[in-house]
Amino acid sequence: QVQLVESGGGTVQAGGSLRLSCTASGNSFSIYNMRWHRQAPGKQRELVATITSGGSTDYADSVKGRFTISRDNAKNTLYLQMNSLKSDDTALYYCNALRGLRVYWGQGTQVTVSS
Numbered sequence: 001q002v003q004l005v006e007s008g009g010g011t012v013q014a015g016g017s018l019r020l021s022c023t024a025s026g027n028s029f030s031i032y033n034m035r036w037h038r039q040a041p042g043k044q045r046e047l048v049a050t051i052t053s054g055g056s057t058d059y060a061d062s063v064k065g066r067f068t069i070s071r072d073n074a075k076n077t078l079y080l081q082m083n084s085l086k087s088d089d090t091a092l093y094y095c096n097a098l099r100g101l102r103v104y105w106g107q108g109t110q111v112t113v114s115s
Contacts, residue, residue, distance in 0.1 A: 002104040009109030022078040022095030030073040036080045038091035085113045
């Protein structure tokens, strides 16, 4: 069992930056592939960024060049550095951990970008 807790959300002006964190319980964080998703009001959940257990990363086209996903296995923590934020980035951001059939989700942290 893995419990995930997101933090770092808030309200920021367009063009600003935020860093989200996702802290995992347990001692097996390093074996999980980790992802950030987001869901804006009235829209479907969107995959934003992925980092594998080996450190490979991938991004949605909408955030490439602006967002950076990273992980610190010693701290059991996943990060999402978000720069040049736009109003379209306003959403509830979730992290999730997956390995095989095991999938875990956090409760989310709200990011609001004001124009």
